[in-house]
Amino acid sequence: MLNEILESNQFILLMALLLIISVLVTKFSTRLGVPSLVLFIGVGMLVGSDGLNIIYFDNATIAQLIGIIALVVILFEGGLQTQWTKIKPVLPSALTMATSGVLVTTGIVAVASKYMLGISWLEGLLLGSIVGSTDAAAVFAVLKDKNIKGNIKSMLEAESGSNDPMAMFLTLSFIQLITQDQAGIGSLIWSFFWQMGIGLLCGLIIGKVGSLSINRINLDSSGLYPLFGLAFAFSAYSITALMDASGLLAVYTAALVIGNSELTYRHSIVRFNEGFAWMAQIVMFVILGLFVFPAELFQWNYLINGLLVSTVLIFIARPLAVYLNLLKSQYNNKEKLFLSWAGLRGAVPIVLSIFPMLAGVEGSQVMFNVVFFVVLTSTLVQGSTITFMSSKLGLEGEAKERSMHSLELISIGKTNVEMIEYDVTSKNKIIGETLECITLPDNALINAIIRDNEIITPNGQTVIKEHDTLYILVSRKSKQKLIKVLEKDTDTL
Known part of the structure; x- marks a missing residue:
């Protein structure tokens, strides 16, 4: 019985080492x-x-x-x-x-x-x-x-x-x-x-x-x-x-x-x-x-x-x-x-x-x-x-843009509310506008802005700039309306 337990432990250790080695391998594969x-x-x-x-x-x-x-x-x-x-x-x-x-x-x-x-x-x-x-x-x-x-x-x-x-x-x-x-x-x-x-x-x-x-x-x-x-x-x-x-x-x-x-x-x-x-x-x-x-x-x-x-x-x-x-x-x-x-x-x-x-x-x-x-x-x-x-062959694309994410917070998991993470790009219409001029849907609030790796506490006079990351608290029923507001771009003007 003891030998079987030891063999099981050795196998688990071996699997752990293989996973660690394989994950580290991904780091070196790019360089190689x-x-x-x-x-x-x-x-x-x-x-x-x-x-x-x-x-x-x-x-x-x-x-x-x-x-x-x-x-x-x-x-x-x-x-x-x-x-x-x-x-x-x-x-x-x-x-x-x-x-x-x-x-x-x-x-x-x-x-x-x-x-x-x-x-x-x-x-x-x-x-x-x-x-x-x-x-x-x-x-x-x-x-x-x-x-x-x-x-x-x-x-x-x-x-x-x-x-x-x-x-x-x-x-x-x-x-x-x-x-x-x-x-x-x-x-x-x-x-x-x-x-x-x-x-x-x-x-x-x-x-x-x-x-x-x-x-x-x-x-x-x-x-x-x-x-x-x-x-x-x-x-x-x-x-x-x-x-x-x-x-x-x-x-x-x-x-x-x-x-x-x-x-x-x-x-x-x-x-x-x-x-x-x-x-x-x-x-x-x-x-x-x-x-x-x-x-x-x-x-x-x-x-x-x-x-x-x-x-x-x-x-x-x-x-x-x-x-x-x-x-x-x-x-x-x-x-x-x-x-x-x-x-x-x-x-x-x-x-x-x-x-x-x-x-x-x-x-x-x-x-x-x-x-x-x-x-x-x-x-x-x-x-x-x-x-x-x-x-x-000249087939390189534009720099990849991060997509909008929804950050599900455990503390609000049962309240039908989500925290949206949104990256502002050069195409967004909201660039240059103050928060008080942006018509957000009901039950949506911009809680924080990340700019140049620093956090900004927003107020009505805060101006949106390119490359800002917005954190917006929104109810799920208003999420689609929020997306439409955020994703209006200069091409639609």
């Missing part, structure tokens, strides 16, 4: 110019059996389960922070890339794999479908703090958030064709429309129910609201998956609905999920690093095969998919070139490459090693040069 996701994988490989031999892990079922759970958390966080007004203009292009773009990429990689690796057509199509989609975890993590032109960034985020279901559908379909002779093309076509249609419908319904529930329930602690919101993400995935539909599409759709609704405790919900998504990424990539055996992976045949597939994917398949599917879009050649280069591969292909293992597909271990090398190459080469490419 290497995406933190690669370093997370490196941490897993370091403590694995071929490294320091601290942890031995080869359970494909657990790796897949952890990967799916992490993807749900990451997609939910990405959807919460995606503004509908920004992705709406690029949605047709994003959906085209999420469906037809994945098909084109799959087909080109399949042809290359057939002749370069000497595998069958179905195996080539399976490999192509596994690496066919860009990865939400990689794209959200790499682009989060990058100053890239707005519509390009929105396009990449919308595509990566919506193309995972297509890649998963193709992967499972080709596994079925390989392992079951009776699987027909007609049934697969019906399965596609069922999975996407039901996934979208369930996401919309659960998202609407989730946003209404969050706003109407009166919980004793504000810390419960983020957990309550996250519960709808897992509900969306599990309910939809049990209906043999796309759970990942349902999660992202539900997150879009919830994130673009008027939410109580929005700031707490978003901040919690942001931190939890980081933890999910860390755990997922460390686990995937543990699942890899470097001594087996870094053999010449895997290195050469992985390099060949990576070259085709990065320099042929992805660019052709972008240029063919966005032929009549609003994007110019420089923007298409950047979209081609920013098609990062990450955790999703690695998680999908575990599916053939669980299905007993012959040569699945070889396929996993090739996919892992492809992901490593994509993240290292493409992920570390995103900023450089955007600068060279």
Whole structure:
């Protein structure tokens, strides 16, 4: 009994050390110019059996389960922070890339794999479908703090958030064709429309129910609201998956609905999920690093095969998919070139490459090693040069402006009152006006102003200046009126 307790304590200590090391790694990744996701994988490989031999892990079922759970958390966080007004203009292009773009990429990689690796057509199509989609975890993590032109960034985020279901559908379909002779093309076509249609419908319904529930329930602690919101993400995935539909599409759709609704405790919900998504990424990539055996992976045949597939994917398949599917879009050649280069591969292909293992597909271990090398190459080469490419192509956006936040104070949590944090920009009409000249709605009061890192106690004669941060106490019923007053800009004059 004592030995079991000691082993449990040692395991908990090890997990704590891994988390600390992984979080510190994110600090150094920026200085090194290497995406933190690669370093997370490196941490897993370091403590694995071929490294320091601290942890031995080869359970494909657990790796897949952890990967799916992490993807749900990451997609939910990405959807919460995606503004509908920004992705709406690029949605047709994003959906085209999420469906037809994945098909084109799959087909080109399949042809290359057939002749370069000497595998069958179905195996080539399976490999192509596994690496066919860009990865939400990689794209959200790499682009989060990058100053890239707005519509390009929105396009990449919308595509990566919506193309995972297509890649998963193709992967499972080709596994079925390989392992079951009776699987027909007609049934697969019906399965596609069922999975996407039901996934979208369930996401919309659960998202609407989730946003209404969050706003109407009166919980004793504000810390419960983020957990309550996250519960709808897992509900969306599990309910939809049990209906043999796309759970990942349902999660992202539900997150879009919830994130673009008027939410109580929005700031707490978003901040919690942001931190939890980081933890999910860390755990997922460390686990995937543990699942890899470097001594087996870094053999010449895997290195050469992985390099060949990576070259085709990065320099042929992805660019052709972008240029063919966005032929009549609003994007110019420089923007298409950047979209081609920013098609990062990450955790999703690695998680999908575990599916053939669980299905007993012959040569699945070889396929996993090739996919892992492809992901490593994509993240290292493409992920570390995103900023450089955007600068060279002249696609850097305007300086990021902080969005308005709602600071939920525990002491007023049950009074339907919120503290709004608002950053004044050069476009705001209220610049140069005194507080007594600003017509605020009833039940709204500016309590404090932060200017040049100093706090100012406002009065009627206080003049609003650019870059001021306003803290405004407002009742929830007057919040929308306040937003309209604050967001009037000089363009509307």
